[in-house]
Amino acid sequence: MKHLRFLNKYFYKYKWWIIPGVFFVIISNIFGVIPAQVIGHAFNLITENIQIYGLFEGFERRNIIYDIFSTSLFYFGLLVLVLYLLRGLFLFFMRQTIILMSRHIEFDMKNEIYAHYQELSLGFYRRNNTGDLMNRATEDVNRVRMYVGPAIMYTINTAVLFILVIYAMFSVNSTLAIFSLLPLPVLVVIIYFVNTLINKRSEQIQEQLSRLSSFVQERFSGIRVIKSYVREGHTKAVFAAESQGYKDNAMGLVKVQALFYPTMLLLVGLSTILTVYIGGKQVIEGSISAGNIAEFIVYVNQLTFPVSMLGWVTTLIQRASASQKRINEFLQLQPDIVSGNAPIVPVRGNIKFENVSFTYPDTGIQALKNISFEIEQGQFVAIIGRTGSGKSTLANLLMRMYDVNQGKIKMDGEAIDSLDLRHYRSQFGFVPQEVFLFSDTIKNNIAFGLDKVNEEEVIEAAKNAAVYQNIINFDLKFETMLGERGITLSGGQKQRVSIARALIKEPKVLIFDDCLSAVDTRTEEEILTNLGKVMKGKTSILIAHRISTIKNANKILVLEDGRIIEQGTHQDLLQLGGAYAEMYQNQLLEEESSGNSPLV
Template sequence: MKHLRFLNKYFYKYKWWIIPGIFFVVISNIFGVIPAQVIGHAFNLITENIQIYGLFSGFDDQAIIYDIFSYSLLYFGFLVLFLYLIRGLFLFFMRQTIILMSRHIEFDMKNEIYAHYQRLSLGFYRRNNTGDLMNRATEDVNRVRMYVGPAIMYAINTAVLFLLIISSMYSVNATLATFCLLPLPVLVVTIYFVNTLINKKSEQIQEQLSRLSSFVQERFSGIRVIKSYVREEHTSAIFAAESEGYKKNSMSLVKVQAFFYPTMLLMVGLSTILTVYVGGRQVIAGSISAGNIAEFIVYVNQLTFPVTMLGWVTTLIQRASASQKRINEFLELKPDIASGDINVSDLKGNISFKNVDFTYPDTGIQALKNISFEIEQGQFVAVIGRTGSGKSTLANMIMRMYDTDAGEISIDGHTLRKVNLHQYRDQIGFVPQEVFLFSDSIKNNIAFGLDRITGDEVERAAENAAVLNNILNFEHQFETTLGERGITLSGGQKQRVSIARALVKEPKILIFDDCLSAVDTRTEEEILNNLGRVMQGKTSILIAHRISTIKNADKIIVMDGGEIIEQGTHQSLLALEGAYHEMYQHQLLEEETN
């Protein structure tokens, strides 16, 4: 239960749902126990009236005795029916409080998990797959809801009913009550041992389900690759193998439960047998009446459902505990990146790197080594280098997706670690290398970075990104709904919509992470000309492979192996006749060959 302590804050929040719920549980069970006593009295009445009816055999008054007997039975029958109707009403109130409370807790938990996921740093998502994240926020939360709702409701119901029935039993006859309850300790021991198995197998099932969800999510995302390489049968075979593992774990749990429930019913049946045998001897001895035996049999039968529920509740609690443990693992994680307190509501765009080192913690690859450079407000700075030279890492460091291992990054003279992260990122336009568009309209994708925006602003941003004509050619234009990850658009169109999304913010700093690779030279020139006009007086950082893209930059940074090997203007770097000059000559040769 230690993992479920996390839920105590929700129980406190919804205490005015739980308290009435417990009250309704108690009242409903009182009206559930009283009918057994009524039935006991009715049974005694039947026995006595049959004897009296026999004594009046041959007399005219026998008909009167029969009428009295019939009316008495009818009275007791309506009384029992009335009591059960009252109980049903309070059971309804019980469910309306406790079960509805569980839905509110489910809602709060999902929001808390989602909000916490968003606070976690980029490294967290590199270490964990999407399917597992989704499973913890959906399937695991649902299992926890079954604990805070049905499990708690039936557990309280069972506890209250046990107390009422046992006290009622001992008030009638202590000896008979003791014999009736003899099988219960055996049941408790059985539950204790079975719980351990249920908990272990529940954890295995949840882990296997996470792997299965991750596999399906990844394969559906890469369905084009699967079809291109004709690997449908291969992936189906892997899915079948994963499903087989999940089925085996589930069947193993079912086998434990299949042993559990009949054992409980056997104990209840044994109690009934003991009630009849010991009660019969008590009746013969004159200690109790026959109606008391009937009353005890009703009590034992009333315990059957709660005892059965006890096993189910135990399973729910164990599975909820396993699920809450998985949820807590992520909720207890602290973000690697913590926001600072320095206000940067009016960002200038001066950036400074001083002896910056960075190594990816999950791979151990050193991406940046002793990086130092200065970017002044309004400068157009380009970063170029071979694949894997650290260009994208540099962009992520400016965005503070990661923190430096050594050295310091400054923004407008402030250490980046001490800057208010929300204010800072809100003034940056970032176009990542891997373009991601949401399954929404083109308009909403472009306007994603702002809370309120007009159609004119969206259209202007699309024009500056050289994608306006493409959008206007669509049947629904800006209201065109994109498929998952923007699959409706071509690669170049996706890149330009992503650029429009960054430009519409009118950012103080604009970062292009090699996002012009899928557009032709003419479109690229149009975008860069628009960029020069839109970003006048603002800082622009362009990561690219083609030198033709960056030759007009105020400063060009050449990277190789995570280090800056050259920096300067296009002409000054050519004059050095170093790595930049070699890349330039090589690209000229390629163009001439083409």
């Protein structure tokens, strides 16, 4: 139960739901126990009046005794009916408080988990797959809800009923009560041993379900690749194997439960037999009446349902504990990136890297080594280099997706780790290398970074990103719905919609992370021309592979193996005759061989 202590704060929050719920449980069980006593009195009435009725055989008063007898039975039956109706009414109130409380807790937990996921750093998402994250926020939370709702409700109900029934039994006859309850200690021992098995199986089931969810989510996302390589059969076989693993674990749990429930019912049946046998002997001895046996049988039968539910409740608690343990693993993680508390001031765009080194914590790869450079407000700076040279890492560090291992990154003279994180990031327009569009309209994708936006702003951003003509050719224009990850659009169209999403923010700093790779040369020039107008007086950073994209930059940084090996303007670097000039000559030859030479 140590993992479930996390829920105590929710119980305190909703204490005014729990307290009335417990009150309704007690009242409903009182109205459940009293009918047994009424039935006992009715049984005694029947046995006594049958004897009296026999003594008046042949007398006129026999009909009067019959009328009294039948009227008394009618009132006893009516009383039992009223008591059970009252019990049902309070059971309804009990469910309306405790079960509804569990739904509120489920709502709060999902929001807390999602909010915590949002705060965790980029490295967290590199280490964990999407399917597992989704499973913890949905399936695991649902299993915890079954604990805070039905499990707690039935546990309280069973505990109250046991106390009332055992008190009633011992108040009638302690010897008969002891024999009736004799099988219960055996049941406790069985539950103790079964709990361990249920907990183990529950953890295995949840882990297997996470793996299964991750597999399905990843395969659906990569369905194009699967179809292209004709691997449908292979993925089907792997899915069947994963499903078989889940099935085996689930069947193992079912087998434990299948043995548990009949054993409990057998022990309850044994209690009934002992009640009849021992009670019959005591009736013969005159210690109790026949009505007391009937009363005890009702008590034992009242315990049958709670005892049979005990196994189910035990399963719910164990599975909830396993799920809460998985949830706590992530909720206890603290974000690597923590917001600073410096006063919020407008960002101008003066950037400075001072001896920055960075190693990715997940892989141990050193991406940057003692990098130093400066970007002044309003400059257009380009970063170029071979794959793996550290270009995208620079962008991630500047956006504080990661924190540097050594050195300092400053914005307007202030270390960025001292600035308010939300305000700092809001000043950037970022177009990532891997474009991501949401399953929404084109308009909403472009306006994603803003709370309020008008149609004219969306149109202007689309024009600046050179995607306006493509959009108006669609039947629904800006209201066109995109498929998952923007699958409706081509690669170049997705890149330009992503660029429009960054431009509409009118950011102080704009970062293009190699996002013009799928755009033709003419469209690229149009975008860069528009960019010069939109970002006038603001800082722009362009990461690229093609020199045609960056030749007009105010400053070009050439990266290799995590170090800046050259920096300067296009003409300066050509005159230097180093790595940049070599790349320029290679790309020039490629363009000339294809019949198009925009580099000249």
